[in-house]
Amino acid sequence: MAILVTGGAGYIGSHVVQLLIEGGHEVVVFDNLYAGHRAAIHKAATFVQGDLMQPDDIDALFAAHQFDGIMHFASHIQVGESMTRPFKYLRDNVAGLLNLLQAATAHDVKRFILSSTAALFDDPARVPISEDEQLNPGSVYGETKYMAERLLRWMDEIYGLKYCALRYFNACGAHPDGHIGEDHDPETHLIPLTLKVALGQRDQISVFGDDYDTPDGTCIRDYVHVMDLAQAHILALEAIRDGQSRRYNLGSGRGFSVLEVIETCRAVTGHAIPAVMAERRAGDLPRLVADSTRIKSELGWSPQYDDLEAIVRTAWQWHSQHPDGYAD
Numbered sequence: 156m157a158i159l160v161t162g163g164a165g166y167i168g169s170h171v172v173q174l175l176i177e178g179g180h181e182v183v184v185f186d187n188l189y190a191g192h193r194a195a196i197h198k199a200a201t202f203v204q205g206d207l208m209q210p211d212d213i214d215a216l217f218a219a220h221q222f223d224g225i226m227h228f229a230s231h232i233q234v235g236e237s238m239t240r241p242f243k244y245l246r247d248n249v250a251g252l253l254n255l256l257q258a259a260t261a262h263d264v265k266r267f268i269l270s271s272t273a274a275l276f277d278d279p280a281r282v283p284i285s286e287d288e289q290l291n292p293g294s295v296y297g298e299t300k301y302m303a304e305r306l307l308r309w310m311d312e313i314y315g316l317k318y319c320a321l322r323y324f325n326a327c328g329a330h331p332d333g334h335i336g337e338d339h340d341p342e343t344h345l346i347p348l349t350l351k352v353a354l355g356q357r358d359q360i361s362v363f364g365d366d367y368d369t370p371d372g373t374c375i376r377d378y379v380h381v382m383d384l385a386q387a388h389i390l391a392l393e394a395i396r397d398g399q400s401r402r403y404n405l406g407s408g409r410g411f412s413v414l415e416v417i418e419t420c421r422a423v424t425g426h427a428i429p430a431v432m433a434e435r436r437a438g439d440l441p442r443l444v445a446d447s448t449r450i451k452s453e454l455g456w457s458p459q460y461d462d463l464e465a466i467v468r469t470a471w472q473w474h475s476q477h478p479d480g481y482a483d
């Protein structure tokens with residue numbers, strides 16, 4: 156299939172592009188390089204530099220290419236920033252998607268995969284969190300993904316655009332051969348931040364709150380490997396050919412505490428990695444773990460990485476080979 160990947164120069168998108176190309180698909184990456192990296196784009200993909208907020212860029216993209224499906228990764232991604240710069244998120248994440256959907260429906264594209272998020276679930280009634288949990292975004296970032304899922308329902312109803320919303324929990328790790336990986340600026344994710352201490356780029360790692368109602372008092376999260384996420388995208392693309400839209404929660408199904416992650420990073424890197432306790436951050440939930448039973452039973456998704464040490468090893472492979480990320 157010919158697949159448009161928006162945000163394909165970013166962390167998760169670049170790993171999905173790798174699998175799409177290995178699977179024999181034709182890939183066009185559309186990215187404004189606001190947060191992405193040219194070096195992350197697979198050489199066999201066609202790269203179009205453009206911005207979803209510029210309708211002319213999108214018109215030119217769709218005039219030059221025909222697509223069987225779209226995988227939409229491009230968005231701003233920081234929960235904290237979305238609360239201080241809400242209009243940046245509402246404008247770019249929502250209006251950018253609208254521009255894309257307008258072109259997609261005008262050109263009769265029938266398959267759409269959305270990068271959605273665990274940030275849809277604030278204060279869940281049950282953990283592990285299944286697709287039946289009430290949607291209750293706890294941030295403007297989460298709200299933009301909620302709106303995206305809602306918009307897609309209308310696109311399906313009106314235009315027959317079949318979609319799959321994949322709600323990732325904490326994406327982590329890197330391609331096992333270490334040639335692509337995570338390079339965000341600023342970095343806000345726990346594993347890369349902790350590994351930066353081992354690289355000597357930070358003095359210590361902060362632990363935000365150690366008095367939560369969890370066994371060691373620190374927050375528990377579900378770390379899902381980026382290659383497993385990539386596999387889920389390929390399965391979802393195939394599955395919606397049957398004409399049914401879907402929504403899935405994607406996690407490894409296991410939760411690890413902040414202290415467990417830091418301890419694993421110490422074991423993998425052999426570095427002492429000093430940790431300091433800090434105040435709780437507003438809005439952090441004690442425990443966020445996905446119930447991914449549905450995608451496993453419906454699509455046969457079988458994540459390969461449920462072992463934290465294996466996950467951290469792939470991340471360390473990338474970071475130790477590229478201490479300055481793609482700048483190397």
Ligand SMILES: NC(=O)c1ccc[n+]([C@@H]2O[C@H](COP(=O)([O-])OP(=O)(O)OC[C@H]3O[C@@H](n4cnc5c(N)ncnc54)[C@H](O)[C@@H]3O)[C@@H](O)[C@H]2O)c1
Nearest residue numbers: 162164165166167186187189190191206207228229270326
């Ligand atoms: N990283 C996670 O743990 C996580 C968890 C849940 C959901 N997600 C979602 O997954 C997607 C990818 O996340 P990521 O970590 O790879 O982020 P990323 O920042 O690495 O990648 C996003 C890419 O989109 C591009 N982009 C942003 N705005 C654009 C625009 N207006 N036009 C064209 N390109 C644009 C950026 O340049 C970047 O390459 C995002 O939609 C994010 O919300 C990520």
